Amino acid sequence: MWPFSRKATLLSSGFLQGWTDWHSHILPGVDDGVQTLDEAIAVLHWYAEQGVASVWLTPHIMEDYPNRPEDLRVRFSLLEQAWDGPVELHLAAEHMLDALFEKRLAAGDIMPIGPEQDRLLVETSCFNAPMNFEALLDRIKQQGLRPMLAHPERYYYMNDAVYRRLNDTGVEFQLNILSLCGVYGPIPARKARKLLEGGFYSYMGSDIHRLIDFQWSSSIPLKFNPALLSV
Numbered sequence: 001m002w003p004f005s006r007k008a009t010l011l012s013s014g015f016l017q018g019w020t021d022w023h024s025h026i027l028p029g030v031d032d033g034v035q036t037l038d039e040a041i042a043v044l045h046w047y048a049e050q051g052v053a054s055v056w057l058t059p060h061i062m063e064d065y066p067n068r069p070e071d072l073r074v075r076f077s078l079l080e081q082a083w084d085g086p087v088e089l090h091l092a093a094e095h096m097l098d099a100l101f102e103k104r105l106a107a108g109d110i111m112p113i114g115p116e117q118d119r120l121l122v123e124t125s126c127f128n129a130p131m132n133f134e135a136l137l138d139r140i141k142q143q144g145l146r147p148m149l150a151h152p153e154r155y156y157y158m159n160d161a162v163y164r165r166l167n168d169t170g171v172e173f174q175l176n177i178l179s180l181c182g183v184y185g186p187i188p189a190r191k192a193r194k195l196l197e198g199g200f201y202s203y204m205g206s207d208i209h210r211l212i213d214f215q216w217s218s219s220i221p222l223k224f225n226p227a228l229l230s231v
Contacts, residue, residue, distance in 0.1 A: 023205025062096030
């Protein structure tokens with residue numbers, strides 16, 4: 001028997017209590033996520049109410065949003081000055097493995113993640129692997145960084161063999177917890193549950209872009225044992 005009701009949600013399960021969010025778009029006005037400082041503060045207040053302990057702000061660095069680390073640090077400083085709540089803030093970025101990535105990597109124009117700054121959060125198109133995908137991952141490792149692959153459950157081109165190979169070669173997986181709620185459709189939801197049950201995920205994130213979306217989706221009844229989220 002589950003230790004929770006079949007109507008358990010992310011909110012009612014208590015999962016967010018003490019949680020660290022490893023993937024968010026809360027840094028205001030830099031990508032397709034939160035746009036204003038007031039909105040960012042509202043998200044953080046809601047996080048505090050849910051008991052979230054800390055959050056990594058991971059704005060996009062990609063062709064569509066060619067953010068520079070120095071500019072993101074300025075924006076982050078402004079948010080830190082405005083926020084006086086209990087949720088700890090950390091800055092990194094979500095790097096698209098696009099045509100500009102290799103040049104950025106070689107120049108050190110990147111923003112690693114983690115307490116030791118020894119991981120790099122990366123993503124790809126949901127439908128097609130980038131050219132030389134695994135070679136790019138190897139180049140990240142050659143820079144002394146461990147690739148953290150954002151929301152692998154959302155990559156339709158990946159199958160069980162790809163997941164296993166990537167994981168076996170040291171690529172860490174970051175779950176979008178809202179994938180489990182069906183927010184991205186039934187296929188990512190099914191893949192997320194399978195990867196979670198198989199112990200593939202090392203990190204979990206919200207990938208939050210707007211507060212209202214997270215509030216709504218985290219209230220959807222879960223179709224799996226939420227106790228799995230504690231691993």
